[in-house]
């Protein structure tokens with residue numbers, strides 16, 4: 001058993017200890033020339049006006065910074081690149097752009113920046129006057145779309161903690177409508193933009209990021225399928241497959257997500273990690289607080305049980321069920337074992353696909369990938 005022995009080791013209230021996070025990347029020139037060429041991981045770009053909250057989002061979601069600490073963040077003056085290589089499924093980089101970026105600047109290499117981009121998140125400060133932000137959004141969308149029409153465009157209507165419920169809906173409606181009008185006038189109405197109401201002061205930012213990341217996971221339908229089979233055969237009401245470090249869920253079953261369930265599951269991960277950090281054995285591995293023995297049962301006083309199981313080094317399955325369903329824990333555990341094997345299979349395919357990326361380009365490579373994915377589904381039919 002190990003206890004933290006200096007102030008630095010104590011976690012910020014309500015968040016993981018700092019060492020239980022992602023390594024940070026570095027700063028890059030705005031044009032990115034030379035430094036970006038070798039990068040092959042999918043990229044998520046964070047853009048928006050100065051002070052809209054881009055760096056705060058990145059720090060809170062991926063570096064366990066507590067929301068209050070973001071008050072002291074300095075202006076971003078260069079592209080900050082953050083490598084989020086947390087699991088074989090979710091390997092991407094986040095690039096935080098300075099608010100004052102100028103697309104007309106000849107040093108802005110839009111081919112390189114938008115070329116390998118999976119998603120572009122444009123952050124709008126909902127507490128501020130947003131007409132300038134909407135103009136910038138339009139320029140950004142048209143620039144990026146011209147280079148890469150496969151980018152997924154996401155707009156975070158951010159800092160909504162300062163808005164009343166009615167105001168939130170009204171603001172979202174206005175921004176949505178104005179953006180669509182602008183796109184239509186610019187003959188860009190084939191661009192599909194998704195809108196989210198977010199704040200770093202609650203779970204909405206994690207939920208929105210989950211949805212952005214999920215769209216970049218090609219194996220998502222397979223994962224959802226596996227989760228559906230697992231929960232329907234185990235008497236479970238809802239299950240989330242979590243990336244433990246960031247608390248973004250990379251997949252869930254196909255029943256609707258309600259925010260309260262998601263928050264409960266996030267809180268459970270916090271509790272498990274905090275208790276492990278305080279009372280668990282410290283080992284050399286980076287994420288010593290979460291290992292193959294991590295599992296937890298929390299019984300709530302409304303006949304609900306939360307059940308957490310480790311899936312692999314980076315992923316945890318968190319399930320919500322009624323107390324009487326948990327009486328058959330043996331069946332749930334057996335089904336979970338089969339589910340975990342199937343997930344492993346999907347991971348192996350992913351690795352093999354990466355290894356034979358040359359082969360993947362040929363029709364043979366694609367066939368191998370889909371037939372192995374079907375193998376994982378077949379394996380899950382062993383679930384009782």
Ligand SMILES: Nc1nc2c(ncn2[C@@H]2O[C@H](COP(=O)(O)OP(=O)(O)OP(=O)(O)O)[C@@H](O)[C@H]2O)c(=O)[nH]1
Pocket residue numbers: 048049050051052053054055056057067069070071072073074075076077097098099100158159160161162198199200201
């Ligand atoms: N109320 C509220 N404030 C927020 C939220 N997110 C960020 N902020 C605050 O907004 C301010 C600016 O945040 P930054 O993350 O530095 O903004 P930025 O977009 O990275 O700014 P540049 O680096 O200049 O481009 C900080 O004081 C944050 O604390 C939020 O969800 N709600």
